[in-house]
Amino acid sequence: MRPPLLNPLFAGAAGLKGIGAKLDKLLAGFLRPAHGTPGETTRIVDLLFHLPSGIVDRRFRPKINGLPRDGVVTVEATVMRHRPPPPGNRRVPYRVDVSDGTGPLTLVFFHAYADSIRRALPEGETRFISGKIDWFNDEPQIAHPDHIVSADEFGRMPLIEPVYPLTEGLSPKVLAKAIAQALEKLPELPEWQDLPFLQRHGWPSFQQALRTLHHPLAPTAVGLESPDRRRLAYDELLANQLALTLVRANMKRAQGRKLPGTGELRSRLIKALPYSLTNAQAEAVNDILRDMASGDRMLRLLQGDVGSGKTVVALLALATAIESGAQGALMVPTEILARQHHATLSKLCDAAGISVTLLTGREKGKTRDEILARVAAGETALVVGTHALFQEHVVFKDLGLVVIDEQHRFGVHQRLALQAKAGGATDLLVMTATPIPRTLALTVYGDMDVSKLTEKPAGRLPIDTRVIPMARMDDVIDGLARSIAQGNRAYWVCPLVEESEQVDLAAAEERFLQLASRFKGQVGLVHGRMKGPDKDRVMQEFKDGTLQLLVSTTVIEVGVDVPEATAIVIENAERFGLAQLHQLRGRVGRGSGKSSCLLLYQEPLGETAKARLSIMRETEDGFRIAEEDLRLRGAGEMLGTRQSGLPLFSMADLSTDGDLLQAARDDAQLVLNKDAKLTGPRGEALRVLLYLFERDEAIRLLSAG
Ligand SMILES: Nc1ncnc2c1ncn2[C@@H]1O[C@H](COP(=O)(O)OP(=O)(O)OP(=O)(O)O)[C@@H](O)[C@H]1O
Numbered sequence: 001m002r003p004p005l006l007n008p009l010f011a012g013a014a015g016l017k018g019i020g021a022k023l024d025k026l027l028a029g030f031l032r033p034a035h036g037t038p039g040e041t042t043r044i045v046d047l048l049f050h051l052p053s054g055i056v057d058r059r060f061r062p063k064i065n066g067l068p069r070d071g072v073v074t075v076e077a078t079v080m081r082h083r084p085p086p087p088g089n090r091r092v093p094y095r096v097d098v099s100d101g102t103g104p105l106t107l108v109f110f111h112a113y114a115d116s117i118r119r120a121l122p123e124g125e126t127r128f129i130s131g132k133i134d135w136f137n138d139e140p141q142i143a144h145p146d147h148i149v150s151a152d153e154f155g156r157m158p159l160i161e162p163v164y165p166l167t168e169g170l171s172p173k174v175l176a177k178a179i180a181q182a183l184e185k186l187p188e189l190p191e192w193q194d195l196p197f198l199q200r201h202g203w204p205s206f207q208q209a210l211r212t213l214h215h216p217l218a219p220t221a222v223g224l225e226s227p228d229r230r231r232l233a234y235d236e237l238l239a240n241q242l243a244l245t246l247v248r249a250n251m252k253r254a255q256g257r258k259l260p261g262t263g264e265l266r267s268r269l270i271k272a273l274p275y276s277l278t279n280a281q282a283e284a285v286n287d288i289l290r291d292m293a294s295g296d297r298m299l300r301l302l303q304g305d306v307g308s309g310k311t312v313v314a315l316l317a318l319a320t321a322i323e324s325g326a327q328g329a330l331m332v333p334t335e336i337l338a339r340q341h342h343a344t345l346s347k348l349c350d351a352a353g354i355s356v357t358l359l360t361g362r363e364k365g366k367t368r369d370e371i372l373a374r375v376a377a378g379e380t381a382l383v384v385g386t387h388a389l390f391q392e393h394v395v396f397k398d399l400g401l402v403v404i405d406e407q408h409r410f411g412v413h414q415r416l417a418l419q420a421k422a423g424g425a426t427d428l429l430v431m432t433a434t435p436i437p438r439t440l441a442l443t444v445y446g447d448m449d450v451s452k453l454t455e456k457p458a459g460r461l462p463i464d465t466r467v468i469p470m471a472r473m474d475d476v477i478d479g480l481a482r483s484i485a486q487g488n489r490a491y492w493v494c495p496l497v498e499e500s501e502q503v504d505l506a507a508a509e510e511r512f513l514q515l516a517s518r519f520k521g522q523v524g525l526v527h528g529r530m531k532g533p534d535k536d537r538v539m540q541e542f543k544d545g546t547l548q549l550l551v552s553t554t555v556i557e558v559g560v561d562v563p564e565a566t567a568i569v570i571e572n573a574e575r576f577g578l579a580q581l582h583q584l585r586g587r588v589g590r591g592s593g594k595s596s597c598l599l600l601y602q603e604p605l606g607e608t609a610k611a612r613l614s615i616m617r618e619t620e621d622g623f624r625i626a627e628e629d630l631r632l633r634g635a636g637e638m639l640g641t642r643q644s645g646l647p648l649f650s651m652a653d654l655s656t657d658g659d660l661l662q663a664a665r666d667d668a669q670l671v672l673n674k675d676a677k678l679t680g681p682r683g684e685a686l687r688v689l690l691y692l693f694e695r696d697e698a699i700r701l702l703s704a705g
Contacts, residue, residue, distance in 0.1 A: 052162030304453030306586025326400025563591030
């Protein structure tokens, strides 16, 4: 139960002045996902945790004849003349001339109510007017001033104003007012940080930090380096790391089982492989086998760059579970991948004598019943599937190891749920194909041990990456024609842009028709809206070489493995994030042939997009690309947080607070080593912190264990 002293913070914001039902809902949708706790209503805490992204400094008060070319100014001036638009003409703005004796300044209002302008600016009176300066025919003007106030009001007004991130339908004034009211509800809270630590950093209390950020007294107060923001960032990171440490402790506490294996199936599999393992693969397998053989539960993350060969590592781990008499499951994020993995693994499993089955949402009726019966009876040793594996009534006879591929779409909550489903003793191996920067990995996978595949299989050639304007599309197609004539295979990726799937799809279809008329009978199309079996058929035809050019939306992004494909064209590459481009490019260069990647962009190219594309040209190192992605886009975007339910941070910024993250991690471990149940005085205060950042499930673990 949440401590009562936090109640004022979790009370609804709907009671505040200016927040009606509609705004309540709008704010909830806008603010709550940022803390990872979506909901329909806004709470006080949501307002308080919405930190300013900058400030407006209204202290600059030039005379009118000394106005700068741009920027925000505050002018003290007398109202000279109102110039309303001619009646009935809404296109001409309402103008008001003011003067301070040094020159004229015009205030401009579009679509405004004449009455309210007259009330705010009575002729002959003096007002303080603050807003962004503009020049029109060399005359200064301010369109829609932010403030028009009397000398009195100006004296009472904060001159450094916080600026908040906004969303459509939310006015800055309404938001600022709501936050100011929320601040008044801030209760006294115990200090959960170590005092000497706070002193060393020169950090204020939690309450003080929030007050300073929302009522900044200096322009630097809200910057990333400000002690107030850093303090709050640290609070948030500590809550995150405490929760992960608790999850880990809890998972480890569950008695694991020993799955030592015999090596028999494993050696048969290795014999059946057409290649030998890379050193990195062999090391990862060793890490995993050690974990499985021990009595502790395995919680391991296998991080591998694109094409580094994670699948075979997973298979060897699964074989070990099976040798030990248990069953294994491999869960992947999409239907296409489930089918692909099933197909690849089946061949190897047949060679080794392992019974394997596929289970996705598409297996229905009698077939499904039969599969389920065999799994329940333990006749099937290995099940490959989508999340349907755990969502529905799937009962394993004895599940020893679960491998989850591409899991970074899931968060700690999901891992906990999975653990519950899989049963206490099941070992867990998570594989991510997108390398993520260390800082980010710690906040998402801080509860897991990590193995990395940093090395690609021998003999892979570097991919020739080129950045080409769309205007040269014809040349690109000619190049493709030459390559296809030589028997090569290629992908052509059309972007899915957020607004309308239909429009995007139409674009992909149009491109398909264009290419199909040039390369008759050689082109296929796959996209997310296609029926499963149709998708499978096209993929299969591309795999076996019946089709040589595959036009697709980003459905091929993760994990599709056709080693014979040697070229990929990515249209509107400027719209993709770095991690995604890297994933897409990783579809080629998977065999021994020389591959190329053509990034087509629409001009003009923005700065960030330009930076992204040149990084792609410079490096193929996924780990380096991930660091750059984090820098350019921020953590939330990078993980596609909206769908993921991952802990997005409202206070911490992982591109600059990496140092704090490590400190928080050490601190969390130290604290829990000393006070595993958080019952000491600091422990009690830390519970408040956990509730404050809504890590309630971590607290439940405290009382469960
Ligand atoms: N040691 C190896 N030597 C040669 N080829 C290998 C080796 N290990 C795996 N491969 C091959 O490399 C390709 C990529 O392997 P896999 O599909 O497991 O990659 P991945 O790590 O899952 O990458 P992605 O995340 O991009 O899908 C496959 O065709 C696989 O057969």
